[in-house]
Amino acid sequence: METDERSARESVVAAARAMDAQGLNRGTSGNVSLRFRDRLLITPSGLPTARMGPDDVVPLKFDGTHPPDQRPSSEWRFHRDILASRPELAAVVHAHPIHSTAFAMCGREIPAVHYMIAAFGGPNVRCAPYAAYGTAELSELALAALAGRNVCLLANHGMIAAGESLEKALWLAVELETLCQQYAVALQVGAPMILSDHEIGQIVERFRGYGLNASKP
Template sequence: MILEKERKQIITFSLKMLNDNLTNGTAGNISIFNKEKQLVAISPTGIPYDLLTPQDISIVDLNGNLIEGKAPSSELEMHLIFYRNRKEINSVIHGHTKYSTAIACLQKPLPAIDYMIALTGNFEVPCAPYASYGTKELGDNCFKTMGDGKACLLANHGITTVGENIESAYNILSQVEYIANLYILSKSIGEPIILDKYEIFNMIERFKNYGNK
């Protein structure tokens, strides 16, 4: 069984995403790119997270050809576009998070009401134009809107985050959902103050060295 480590990581983080209320049912998907083998491990379509086995995890090449496992997630193209074009990215997570998706339903970006938004590499989390799930258009919209950042809302759909590893991509997903929750709560009692973009860019630079001392 190839990419055994990646398969197990996908199951671990799929269950974590479910238990942390960052998705529901079989919604959402996770992938990991193995650069050495030039293969992608991705969660399969339609199987509940708590029933996943390592053998179920789909293994595909960068052209989307199935190598092993069950049929891959319908959002495969949204994952592959990042691995083909951003060499620093090794994991992609797509979630149907409650608060981030609520903001995505407004088709507006999530602003910087908390400095931790800097983890996304941008001064806001942009929102990609709507496209039907599983389409190339959705993947293209997500990729173009995210730019060099690491998070993007998907209009009337959900959120996608990327990272150099699965831990990073998951942390960004979790932090963005927390900030989205704060934004909705603060809007209910007043008008939240948006941090200056220069402060956020300063935080982005500081985070690059965080934990290295």
């Protein structure tokens, strides 16, 4: 195996473990993919991250084929379709964190209750309608929810975050879960104020020049 590919595989494993460490996933839920040359590298199906190594990461071609002795994540379709349709993106993470998933279970989008929503590309985070996991239908619904965005919720399921790197995708996933947690608490306090599309548009423009952490104004 080439050094570059092994390094890429190691970064996929590290990202999967980071999701567990940050509380975004538990057990064998969630998955990670990274664009690598003419294919993607994706976490395998049903393997706990503690037991996962670089050799377990599955090379998946964009036609959906992979080594016959390996099983990619059951959610490989939306990973493949997101990276195929969004050339500006290099990595996708999918997780079932508590607060994001709670809103997904209610089929609720996240409105502009905090200016950091601009980091996701617009004034809301959409929630894709429900479809069974691993299906082409779910992939199509996820792509629609991600139009003009880099994160979305999946009804009765979880969340997706995609970025120009694995580091950025993970950062976005953490930011989304944080925002959902804040929104959940705010709903208990009262009626959260919603920022206007114009206000969020201004923040989107201000964020364009910032680095990974989108420094807060």
